[in-house]
Amino acid sequence: MTRIDRYLFRQLSLALIAVTVGLAALVWLTQSLRFIELVLDRGLSMLVFVELTSLMLPSFFAVILPITTFVVVLFIYVRLAADRELVVMRAAGLSQWSLSRPAVLLALLATGACFALNLWLVPLSHTAFRQWQFEIRNQLVGVLLQEGVFSQVGDDLTVYARYRDPDGTLRGILVHDQRDPGVPVTILAEAGRISTGPTGPRVTLLNGVRQQVERAPANAAPGTPPLRLNTLTFSENSVDLARATRGEEARSRDSRERPVAELLNPDPSEGLREREIRRFRAEAHQRLSGPLTTLTFALVGLAVALTGEFRRHGGGMRIAVGISLVVGLLALGLTAGNLAQRDNTWVPLIWVQTLLPGVIAAWWLGVGRRAGLRRARPAVPATP
Numbered sequence: 001m002t003r004i005d006r007y008l009f010r011q012l013s014l015a016l017i018a019v020t021v022g023l024a025a026l027v028w029l030t031q032s033l034r035f036i037e038l039v040l041d042r043g044l045s046m047l048v049f050v051e052l053t054s055l056m057l058p059s060f061f062a063v064i065l066p067i068t069t070f071v072v073v074l075f076i077y078v079r080l081a082a083d084r085e086l087v088v089m090r091a092a093g094l095s096q097w098s099l100s101r102p103a104v105l106l107a108l109l110a111t112g113a114c115f116a117l118n119l120w121l122v123p124l125s126h127t128a129f130r131q132w133q134f135e136i137r138n139q140l141v142g143v144l145l146q147e148g149v150f151s152q153v154g155d156d157l158t159v160y161a162r163y164r165d166p167d168g169t170l171r172g173i174l175v176h177d178q179r180d181p182g183v184p185v186t187i188l189a190e191a192g193r194i195s196t197g198p199t200g201p202r203v204t205l206l207n208g209v210r211q212q213v214e215r216a217p218a219n220a221a222p223g224t225p226p227l228r229l230n231t232l233t234f235s236e237n238s239v240d241l242a243r244a245t246r247g248e249e250a251r252s253r254d255s256r257e258r259p260v261a262e263l264l265n266p267d268p269s270e271g272l273r274e275r276e277i278r279r280f281r282a283e284a285h286q287r288l289s290g291p292l293t294t295l296t297f298a299l300v301g302l303a304v305a306l307t308g309e310f311r312r313h314g315g316g317m318r319i320a321v322g323i324s325l326v327v328g329l330l331a332l333g334l335t336a337g338n339l340a341q342r343d344n345t346w347v348p349l350i351w352v353q354t355l356l357p358g359v360i361a362a363w364w365l366g367v368g369r370r371a372g373l374r375r376a377r378p379a380v381p382a383t384p
Contacts, residue, residue, distance in 0.1 A: 004089060008102035012076055016106060020068045024060045031056060048132075055129040059256075062117040062290070067326070069110045070297035073103045074322045077305035086306070096365050100302045107298035114291030119260060126256045153241055159203070161192075169193055173205060175239055186211045187239065194241075205237045255283040263287070282340035285347050289354040293333070296358030300325055303361040329357055 001009070032053040077099075080086045089099060147163045147170075156179050162172030175187040189208030210232040255263060263284035266272050272280075304322035332353045339346035 004094065005102050008076075008080075008099075009106060012072055012103055012106045015072045015076060016068060016110070019072055020061065020065060023064050023068060024057060027060045027064065028053065028057060031060075052129070052132050055125045055132065058117055058121040058125045062114060062122050065110055065114055065117075066290075066294040066297050067330075069107055069294050070301045070322070070326050073107070073298045074301035074305055074319060077103070077302065078318050081305065096306055099306060100365060103298055103302055104295075107295045110298075111291045111294045114294050118287045118290055123257055123259060127253070130254075130257065157241070159241075170203075173203075173208070175203070175205070177239065182215065184213055187237065189237070203239050203241060205234075205239065207235055208237065209233055210237065255280050260284045260287055278344050279341045281344050282337060282347060282350070285340065285350050286337050289350050292354050292358075293329075296354060296361070297326055297329070299358045299361035299365070300329070303364045307364060325357075329353065 032049075035049055035053055077086070086099065147161050150158055150160045153159055156177070158174075158176040160174040161170040164170055170192045171190070173187075173189045173192045175185075175189075177185040177187070187205060187208055187210050189205035191207065192203050192205040194203050212230045212232075214228050214230060258280070263280040266277055266280055301322055304318050304325070333350075336346065336349040336353050340350055
């Protein structure tokens with residue numbers, strides 16, 4: 001690697017690290033705001049908050065790294081052109097590919113990082129993230145109960161508390177339990193506390209009324225109402241909240257938790273529907289092709305920044321053209337992914353929109369500058 005290569009590579013790499021980390025921190029901050037209430041109002045420890053939100057970072061890096069690579073390559077080379085540094089380098093005999101070599105090397109390194117993220121770290125972190133969600137839902141149900149809100153615990157249990165004391169005591173509680181089919185139960189209580197027992201979280205209710213609707217037996221006397229309301233007053237009662245979410249333990253893993261081999265060949269014993277199998281296969285191809293967009297976007301940035309006729313104040317137009325091209329490629333990638341999830345015959349479109357723009361950009365790097373020079377060279381008048 002020559003001194004000029006090291007000079008360009010240093011500028012590109014430092015800018016890429018700064019932009020990627022800064023953008024990832026911004027995305028992490030905006031996404032973590034939905035968890036901050038668990039710390040401020042629900043008593044979740046700051047350590048759990050940091051661990052939970054940090055598990056989202058690998059997926060952020062996997063998404064933004066191709067974009068930040070393009071942004072850095074485009075802006076650095078446009079700035080070099082505006083400062084006439086590229087003019088000096090070309091005057092020294094450097095070709096287009098010699099100027100592009102540091103950016104291509106950086107893009108290859110970023111592509112390798114994206115492969116490591118997509119194929120290993122993102123599934124691992126997403127699995128841990130969902131496991132945290134499961135533990136919060138099953139072991140920390142009391143944290144999720146909000147005052148003045150009908151909180152859904154599982155699919156068939158609703159809990160309402162008018163307000164919560166600083167010590168965690170709930171006041172004005174309503175519990176609607178539909179876990180026993182055909183026998184709904186409604187409980188009203190003055191106060192209650194959430195505790196964790198051997199079987200999971202429980203709420204202990206004080207000074208309340210338990211109302212249960214029962215159907216009349218088949219051998220009931222004529223004229224007996226079909227439904228009967230039983231009311232029971234109690235001074236203390238407990239409700240098992242773990243039963244409401246116990247069925248979640250048998251949940252199937254989503255596509256982001258599975259390795260690529262499992263996405264391409266799902267286990268038939270899981271009994272997945274055909275729609276899910278199609279979605280898994282499309283996800284596998286997107287996960288394999290996604291890192292290659294890093295190299296493609298870098299080549300697009302180089303093609304925009306290095307080719308064409310040089311103008312002292314033409315950097316703004318180059319940046320606008322480059323951003324428009326990449327936005328269009330991102331939109332095409334989303335469209336191809338959605339089509340492939342519906343019908344796997346569209347899977348080749350994922351690879352076409354990933355690789356073809358890079359091939360075209362590499363070709364244009366080879367011919368675009370020469371075309372620009374031919375346009376810029378004045379015509380020589382013919383001698384008589």
